[in-house]
Amino acid sequence: MxxxxxxxxxxxxxxxxxxxxxxxxxxxxxxxxxxxxxxxxxxxxxxxxxxxxxxxxxxxxxxxxxxxxxxxxxxxxxxxxxxxxxxxxxxxxxxxxxxxxxxxENIAEVDASVELEAKSKTEIHLEKEMYPLLQQYLKEIGLISKRLDEKKSKNSKGRNGNEWLHPDIVAMQAIPHQWNHVVQTCVQAGRGDMVHLWSFEVKKKITMSSVRESFFQTVSNSSWANYGYLVCASIEGDDTQEELRMLSALHGIGVMILNTENLSESNILIPAKFREKPDWRSINRLVVENKDMADFIQYVASYYKSGWLSKPQYNL
Structure with a gap:
């Protein structure tokens, strides 16, 4: 050797x-x-x-x-x-x-559907383990977040009617809540930015074979927000990163790396393009379909009305 x-x-x-x-x-x-x-x-x-x-x-x-x-x-x-x-x-x-x-076993072919189902179940389990870690990190950077449970959706549009509708996690960034109360009053009266809304799609790993599907799922369920992000624990290959940069430049979705071993080392690999106004029509669809989203927007609305942040019942 x-x-x-x-x-x-x-x-x-x-x-x-x-x-x-x-x-x-x-x-x-x-x-x-x-x-x-x-x-x-x-x-x-x-x-x-x-x-x-x-x-x-x-x-x-x-x-x-x-x-x-x-x-x-x-x-x-x-x-x-x-x-x-x-x-x-x-x-x-x-x-x-x-x-x-x-x-x-000298297998010439593997049953693709069985393999895909097993892979999907494993990845979903791992992604769910990332949700509380992402919420903890979001709290550290000043965001108030909520996990959207797809099981709480009505599915009123029929089978697959809500496919790619729900992001995994939504968050609120209260822009002026630490400012002087007089300034807050001015912001409210002038209809200035009180809140930025964030939306996150979580994946365990992004590879060249999965990058486009993962990215466009995020485009579908997160483009309504001021900031939409695809979050992953790892990215395989420089080609995958280049593909993400190209797609981000076209569609404005950002990419965040969640370091599950050391949250403080998590980082935004590609910043999301800021959307000046949220898409309230899409938000309304989410509110109607999903109770968690309805609770989240109710909290946002309360902040808009009062300018004060109450302690949310759902964040971490």
Missing amino acids: QNASQVNKIVTFLKAHPDQRYTAREIAEALIALYPEFYAQKRQNSSQEFASDAAFVNQIVAEIGACVTTIIKKHPAIEIQDQPRPRKYWFSSKKKDVVLEVLE
């Missing part, structure tokens, strides 16, 4: 630690410790002079980042998460089991 290529060493290291996520720096430091002779020779043979051990580690980190495609081709069970940064690498034991099963 001392003489094996660096890519093989990376794959071997990740396979030895299944489901553990590592940054390129952590992998580089581990490989240098595991294969001291190989890396001492590599450093000696390099045309580049390294002023310190840290500089050499930085070089290995850069090399790991440059061979992402090769790493994935070496083993289909290697997973890579591009967002949030830093990029993480790991060997997926679940994907390994799927690959082995297909090889051992």
